[in-house]
Amino acid sequence: MKILSVDDNPQNRAVLEKALSKQYEITSSDGSEPILALMETHQPQVVLMDIMLGTDYTGYDLVKEIRANSAYNNCEIIFISALTSSEDKLNAYGSGGDDYIAKPVDFQELREKLRRVELRQSERDGLKDMYEMASNTAFTSMQQASELGELVTFFTDNLEVTDLEILFGNIKQYYANAGVKCCVEFRVANEYYQYPKETISDLEREILELGRSAKRIVPFGSNLLFNSHACSMLVKGIHFNDDEVIGRLRDNFAILLTIVDSRIDFIEEQIEKRSIRQKAINSLKNQLTDDFSTIKSLCLSQDEQISKLVNDLSQAVQLKIITLGLDEEQESELMGLVDETKEVVAETLGLSFVLEDKLKSITERLKAVE
Structure with missing residues (x-):
């Protein structure tokens, strides 16, 4: 003293x-x-x-x-x-x-x-010392609460996100709030998507590719590589002197990776559902197209048969008129009935053409369905 x-x-x-x-x-x-x-x-x-x-x-x-x-x-x-x-x-x-x-x-x-x-x-x-410890503990607790709050906000803000570009933008903003930068690779439906598309370097691409088979967290220098089955996130420029802060950020970034994983899994499920739906639509389109072609062929065949029957009937009536000994009035009446039958048949054939046009229109519309 x-x-x-x-x-x-x-x-x-x-x-x-x-x-x-x-x-x-x-x-x-x-x-x-x-x-x-x-x-x-x-x-x-x-x-x-x-x-x-x-x-x-x-x-x-x-x-x-x-x-x-x-x-x-x-x-x-x-x-x-x-x-x-x-x-x-x-x-x-x-x-x-x-x-x-x-x-x-x-x-x-x-x-x-x-x-x-x-x-x-x-x-x-x-x-x-106790006061300083309590103050530090309180500050750390508030900091942790704030950081967890940001994670919760990220989770809720991305519940409806299905666009990878938007998802990356939100990840980038989260890391910016933490004072670091990042680049990301999403792995969706056997496809690889790396961001930021315009500015990512070749070396960063290679590092993200290595993440496909690396362990969950790979530290190197002031950088950390976080990996999962669905995503790799390269976090750059972690320049903090406090090991406790670095440890806390590392834990938070790992939680973020888990949240992103769940989002990617959801997006992949949606892609798979859309694929299944598209296959079903294509199958239905093909089946309907085939069915309409069959109907069209049947209609054409039926039209030909009806036309032939009417023509045969007309010729048969004309031959019979000679042998039946009908007078002129009876002959005229009988031929009138034949002509009326032809008109009815012609109208029926006209309806077939309308049906054919409608089937053709439906077929074209089915081809346009995605």
């Missing part, structure tokens, strides 16, 4: 130094030097202050100067004086003193007071 002794009597200073120097680091002054300069130079934990210094200033004045400077709030001041009245002691206490010893000094009493000062200093230091 450092002690500053202020006394205008050199004999008193010498006695104090001899009595205390083996146990403490003691510096003496006659009070003529500026007290704050002495405090700044020696940084004492205890000041032993005489009251009557033989100058324009008293010990009270010097102590008031010390107490006016908050840098020395924890420095304890013990007055040592031949002035022993209650008024003197009250003045000493009022000026900022912590204790008082009358001259001639009882060194056993002084050592006991210094021992108590050491004990209080130790308690204060312990409390200070």
